[in-house]
Amino acid sequence: MKRFISIMFFMCMLVSLQAQEIYTVKNIPKVHLQDKTRYVCNPAGILSAPACDEMDRMLYALEQQTGIETVVAAVPSIGSEDCFDFAHRLLNEWGVGKKEKNNGLVILLVTDQRCIQFYTGYGLEGDLPDAICKRIQTRDMIPYLKDGNWDAGMTAGIRAVCARLDGSMENDTEEEEDLSATGIFLLCFGIIGIGLFTVILAMRAATKCPNCGQHKLQRSGSKLVSRRNGVRTEDVTYTCRNCGHKVVRRQQSYDENYRGG
Template sequence: MRKTALLIFLLSIFIEGLPQSYTVDSVPNTKRINNSYVSNPDNLINATTVSQIDQRLTSLEQQTTAQVAVVLLHSIGENTAEDFAQSLFVKWGIGQATKDNGLLILFVADQKTIRFHTGFGLEGILPDAICKRIQIQKMVPSFKEGNVDAGMLAGIDEVIKILTNPASAEEIAEPVATSNYLDKPFLTPFFILCWIILGPFIFFARRKTGFSNSIQIPQNRPNSKVSKGQWWLFFFLLPILLAAYLVLNNQWILNLLGFYGYFALLGLHKYYRVITRANVWLKKGMYHTVYVFYTENSSWMGWAILFPIPFAFLVHPYKKRMQAVREHPRDCRQCGNKMKRLSEATEDEHLPKEHQFEENLLSVDYDVWICSSCNSVSVEQYVNEKTKYAVCPKCKTYAFYTESTTTLTHATTSSTGEEETIKVCKYCNNRERTTVTIPMVSTSSDSSSSSSDSGGSFGGGDSGGGGASSSW
């Protein structure tokens, strides 16, 4: 009898002492039990560390409302840390329900794995790559030495630093030599193959919008479109060569240069086409046509922001070139002599009232050229690209603008709405009213009920499975 009792006693000590394998349901939710952020049932870190972590995470939640749960387990059986973390995250509802700003830090001793599992609301500030870097740089080295306490504290400190000051994320340097290409060596060749098959189809589809020498393109003025040969070079051959180069090359600086060079080349060639094709028409004396062409093709100047080299250096010469074309003396069509451009002050007597009106609205600028020998007059129209005025359907003056836009009936989830637009001509007072239908409001907003019992639970946040794990 005493033997059996002893045996049971010894057995119970043995079972007690044997590290348990946890399920999501058996992990003690210490937030509920004693309002602690740290669940450490196997005593993998000491009590001092637990209280240090609790202090820091309490102050973090007070500052940012973000909730971090720390769970250290000896074993989770055959489960992966990622699946286990996701289930535990959802079960506990870590983070505020309205913000989903929870983070679960799961340490699994027998798998030698550390897992960061982020709620939706933290994925932006703690992207997977940053989680991974914190683990590799701040935690795993200590874990390898068997110092779980130090690793946990260092990792949690780094997380707190980033959550309280997102800019500090940049201080964590990129881990050395992680290569996307070598991880997925088949991906780029796959894209190349797709492009070789798809390219010709895109070429034939593209024929409808036209190449520089297509019949659909008006040939009475210059255009800046690529020719068919140039299309094959820039959008078929070069991308394939660039992709092939990227597969073989794994230095990010060279890859960056490759992309930069490619797009800069596309922009430069466009610039080159604009200039050379305009020159053909300048030789014919079509200054007005060329000026309008320059204006229509000045969007490349926006490239100067992304590609300061070379485009920032081309903006000024381009503007000077435009000015020179606009001011270049015209030849008189009647007698062939040179014409003179009148100043803004003296040109008005040659302009009809509606044109003067447009000039006052700044919707159109007119240049009046007069021949000094035969007195014939030629008027050139330059529509201001930034004007809010459009052509009036009645009097054809650029004085037609949107006076008001009113919602007559609001769109709901079950019915469409109606919007009224009133356009008025400032010159002839022509008034036009149009109505458009506003589509129904779609119902896609999901609202999760928030439950915030004071102190005793996590806030009910959700996770989309974002995060990162590291093993050692």
Template sequence: MSRAWAWLWLALCLLASVARAELAVPPPTSPVIDQASFLTDAERGELEKQLLDFHQRKGSQLAVLIVPAVDPETPFDYGTRVMDSWKLGRKGVDDGALLLIVADSHKTQLLVGRGLEGAIPDIYAKRILQDTLRPLFKQGLRFQGIQAATAQIEGLIDGEKLPEPARQASQGGGWGESWPLLAFFLLIGSGVAGKLFGRLVGSFIIGCLSIGLSVVLGAGVMMALLIGAVAAGLCLALGEHGWQARRQFPAAQLKRLEQQIAESERAHRGQLRFVVESALDWRAAWRGMSARQRALQWFGELRVWDTEENTGVLVYLLLAERRIEIVADRGINRRVAAGEWAGICAEMQRAFAARDHVAGLELGLSRIHEVLLKHAPRDGEPFVNELPDQVVVR
């Protein structure tokens, strides 16, 4: 009888030990589970946001579990059971990681899935726990220690080449996420279509393309038609406005002005370029560019600076604002005072105020010719035409 009681006692002890060993694994309701009140609510919330943001960006799952005790198991054994139960990481990738903190015994364990063993080998995990987490815990900086450790883990995972995370479609379909792409297409496409095909043809083309793209991205029929109309209107507004300038400067008169430019350059060292622009294009207007800034931009784009003696001179007319700007390279600026250029601009503006635009440009060319002949004469040196004489009309 005594032997039977002995066997029963032994069985009860074994059952008790097994029961004690099987400490319950909490359900994975959050990336941060604190059963030991180790962190404040605010700290736990901030840490949860950090880990969720990382999961959405990278795809890997990093979790923090804080428990009071795991006895008689070791943190490794208990952490292994948690990893098996929670199945952290993506299926087929196994890129999950668990930071286990045993509050009462101040023990920690970092466990990673097979997909992260290359990114976080045992020696790296040990350094994170001993060199980062433990010193901050000793200073009483619990939250800072966990945050620093998880940041290091995230950094190591970021350096590992893993599959891209799956992008979840937003509620209501893909249309809600696609409008930035469509807006970009409308702004850029309207300007490009107007430049390539003209405002009328370009507006028709960009309108049809916008309707088709809207339908593909999930917009309804009425919304797609509205977007097409907006795109066509943008093309009309942002497309080429050069017709206004060309109406003011017929081809025959431009040809005459170009001949005068060529004749003028043979008498002095200056190299002249004329630009007539109806209005600032949408890119310049969006940046709030002034007429002077636009003139400097044209000076660079037309390479007026690229002459042997740095004697290029740009005359820029902005019709919409009736502004005249003269930009001269340093080889001319050393010889001509800024006040002389300002006087020429004032004379030209008076002519433009009378709506005699061709006469205004010819007057400006005549005054510039006089100034360059005075300050930068050719003195019989051979003439080399380094810049085109054509007037740019936009």
């Protein structure tokens, strides 16, 4: 009886370990390399067969239309590995995407980490930037994935990705607003930055001594030349604190005491 209990305990432990198998880039099945019409790697059966078939059909149509190659991997665990690094190595290991275009995409679901990760090749970053990936995850996938509805979440995400990449997605008002706000911010930031840079250059040029090259010129005196129509003209003397060289510059400024006439 004790032997039977020991055997049953061992079998339960074995089943538990199998259920929590940790997948690596080396042991995960390379389904797309074995069958070019299959894009979903689902070794632990997290996704249903109908969901995998639907995603395979969408991704096959996407590749036929655009040449973009996508691989989806859904696994229960990758141990302590980082999802981003795993997806990056998966793209390289499987050679996802056309080599000359580097237009591959890996979408990774790891259920024990509650992680959904997009990783794009360099050639796809313009069509599917990080902001769009994040929006697809947040808007189309996470509402289902947080409830454990893997089929609905992954299918909705793949559908949104395909619509984005094949051009069938309608204009995204939220995206346009974000881009407009970002553009305005960058424009204002650029104008302010250029203005500050110009002022700094002018200040440095004004303090540079033509004799010794040091930025040591300091105003030491001035002589009024004229005062006309509210404009004050002066010859301002600057003396270098390093070599004593003097520079006279004619400058004009607004006369605060001018009242017209």
